[in-house]
Amino acid sequence: MPNVGRIGVRLQGDGGPHWPPGPLLLNHSTNGLAALAVADRSSGGWLTGRKGSRLILVMGSRHATFLLFLVLGARFAAAQELEVSPADALVDSPLVVRVKGLTPRQPFLVRSRLKDPDGRTWQAWAGYLAGTDGTLDLSAAEPAHGSFHARGAQGLFTSMDLPGEAHGRARLQSRTDPLEFEIVLEVERREVAARTAVRRFRPPGGRTEEIRDAGLVGRLFLPEGSGPFPGVVVLGGSEGGLSGSEEIAAVLSAHGFVALALAYFQMPGLPGSLREIPLEYFDRAIAALLRLSTVRRGGVALVGTSKGAEAALAAAAGSSSTLAVVTLAPSSVVWSCICDDPERGSWSRAGKTVAFVPQGSDPTFNYEYRLRNREAAEKAAIAVERIRGPVFLAAGERDGLWPSAAMARAIGERRRRYGCSPRDETHIYAEAGHFIGLPNLPAGATLVGGRLDAGGTPEANAAASAEMWPRLIAFLSSLHPALEPCRVPEF
Secondary structure, eight states: OOSOOEEEEEOBSOOSTTSOSSOEEEEEEETTEEEEEEEOGGGTTEEEEEOOSOEEEEEEOSSOEEEEEEOOTTHHHHHOEEEEEOSEEETTSOOEEEEESOOTTOEEEEEEEEEOTTSOEEEEEEEEEOOTTSOEEGGGOOOSEESOOSSSTTHHHHTOBOOGGGTTTOOOOOTTSOEEEEEEEEETTEEEEEEEEEEESSOTTOEEEEEEETTEEEEEEEOSSSOOEEEEEEEOOTTOTTTTTHHHHHHHHHTTOEEEEEEOSSSTTSOSSBSSEETHHHHHHHHHHHTSTTEEEEEEEEEEETHHHHHHHHHHTTOSSEEEEEEESOOSBOBBOBSSOTTSBSEEETTEEOOOBOOTTOTTOOHHHHTTOHHHHHHHBOOGGGOOSOEEEEEETTOSSSOHHHHHHHHHHHHHHTTOOTTOEEEEETTOOSOOOSSSSOOOOSEETTTEEOOSOHHHHHHHHHHHHHHHHHHHHTOOTTSOOOOOOOO
16 A cells, blocks of 8 residues: 555554454545555554544454554644745735645635734635645635635735624735735644745835935835836825835835835825925925936836825826826826815915815715816816826726726826827726725725725725736836837927
8 A cells, every 4th residue: 555654543452363364454434534544463553554534443353352443633734735835925926825635625714814013813714625636726716615706816815804893894004014924724624734925015135215305205115236226206195194105115116116105295294184285396206216326317107096196197297207107096187185175276386276176065075076067177187198208097997986997088088189198008997996006915995984985896906906016017117218208288
């Protein structure tokens, strides 16, 4: 019998002359789990064999009765295997999970757990059936049931949520510290194997610098090496501070960009609310980045999410040093401020308020409703045709905060009228909402502040992010100062 290993179970009996002649083959199955063993007097009364299930066997002979009691409580730990790769990688790296050593078509669960910086435990799970050879690669399998339904192991990260009252109401505040995911294989309600997968926002050799110069407030993420590298300014949304910008900037640095996560309100030294922020502030950030010896000359790209996308487009329309703009959940118009005086604007240029769509009488901040004010919307339209480089647009059709998909199309159409579209990219995701961004992270709730629904579903947002992110990296990587800029109209 091939590959027979000692199990360490003794015969209960004298093991003497009453032992039946020759080897004894025991073949037993309980609940579909095979037990195969060989007992032989030559082994000193020890039972050796393949690990299987609990077996109680009574053997009778003319001389005596032998009781074989086979207890294999630890059989799973040695027989079942859980492989997780890569064990340590960037957050945008794919996750591969393989399970081995099961019996054909055996059911099992894979669970994942993550403790966030606030000490809360996020979790996800999925149930599968092993293949006919007792193995399964989750990359090629859809769960039979669980917290996600899509093919692949990435749902063990993206579908994570908090238990209890916070379930479906929280979003992971990851910052840029490494995340340690515990992945557990469970068979017959027992944890039989566990592995850890570390996901980093930046490589261990990457560097960061705090920026507090010329009124600028931000955090600089530098790649490994001396450069020069392409430069990127990253802008978060209405959360303020560095929320939503430093995570993206950190990952971009791992892809070879000098990335400046730039705060523009709600940090010391900056305005307390998003009201009439001078667009010259972003101009100064671009100039400061270009002065660094590690940054390639010729211009930088702007990357913005939500309100930060609005800022990036508005700033780039007045900048000659912008190579390109990347926008996630963008706006085609400038909106009123996010402050205690909604009749004020969000941005200013040369000391004058940039035209904006006012809040009006709608108390729900329904942006789609406000666009019905056609005259105001036309005056507040961002002059995207004046952006010299290409524009990348990504939006969810089911955005519940503002109609980012419709506004992304409007941006593309406006630029096409001026011949600015050859290298532009527009990616619209039918089932996604407002939250499209870094891939392979817990998608979290679609709620903002626990009450406003940003649209889509966590699973659809995760799928859109996974599809969009490699396109974003490829777009930024293709930029070069020698590329012919968009023809900018004269006014």
